[in-house]
Amino acid sequence: MFKNDLLENKTIIITGGGTGLGKSMATRFGELGANLVLTSRREAVLDEAAREINDKTGAEVLTVPTDIRHSDQVTEMVKKAVDKFGKIDCLLNNAAGNFISPTENLSENAFRTIIDIVLIGTFNCTQAAGKAMRKSGGGAILNIVTTYAFTGSGYVVPSACAKGGVLAMTRSLAVEWAKYGIRTNAIAPGPFPTKGAWKRLVPPGLNIEKKMMERVPLKRFGEHEELANLASYLMADESGYMNGEVVTMDGGEWLKGAGQFNELERMPSLAWKAMDIARKRKK
């Protein structure tokens, strides 16, 4: 899909880069020539992912265990990345925390924990990496949000509030930091199976996975490769005029929920035919 050196000489920080979608996007960036900085809390998970990615792509991979809720750790992580690679070109804010719960059952700490990881963590990484990018003449920041950042969703209210905040940050900084040569964009993925998300968001035994798939007009979940290619495009200089955009990749899922008449999909073709016959008879 792309020339093999699309991201050559770029250093990309990927938060939550040791698992799930972060790891898949990091792998694709590595295939396209980027140097990688993987960061999350669990050192062993990061090191295992780094070995795998290096074996598969030959990319240079630095791992820096970091809890992005703490700005001092994030500052140190960015410093280590600059010490190793000389500069930061791109930041992928992908790390997140989430769980399902009736909102009335949430403790203050439960709500705050998700806000801290998703919104404060994204701010910490954006600010620290943004300073480094500014010094080296610019860069690209890509934030992974969700479609319920714009629709809202019950049972994931802390995440919806945090992702909505990240979307506002995306659009705000696209304007404020353009003068530093920093572009800021977002992707809103629909359902892409990962261990981390499925374990926390898809309760077993209720056939929820099947129902989730049926909600998607394309009748399937996303492939990691599809998301990784979109992320690569948004990181590349070739998308240099994209700034402040949120690109949805969800097989049409959220629009299906939004369109008032979309449920007519359930109407059998015989009923459509009967309506048509009745209409023609009336003429």
Ligand code: HXC
């Ligand atoms: C209610 C819960 C809860 C739950 C935790 N809490 N799980 N409350 N329902 N299921 C409460 C705890 O009781 C505690 O409050 C507070 O939240 C903090 O919990 P800890 O376990 O101490 O937090 P921590 O160890 O920091 O772990 C954070 C975590 C955990 C978010 C709870 O799940 C985690 O590490 N997640 C990281 C990965 C992740 O979530 N991946 C999924 C991303 S998927 P009290 O008051 O008791 O102290 C995603 C997809 C979106 O975002 C769209 C999909 C289609």
Ligand code: NAP
């Ligand atoms: P995942 O594998 O659970 O990814 C979450 C990552 O965040 C983990 O690598 C985790 O690593 C890291 N993380 C969590 N708390 C952290 C902290 N305090 N500091 C640093 N890192 C932290 O789930 P995923 O499905 O791939 O999700 C990736 C992103 O896609 C998230 O932003 C999610 O909201 C978004 N998304 C996913 C879907 C989907 O269907 N999968 C849909 C829409 C949006 P550690 O535990 O090692 O810290």
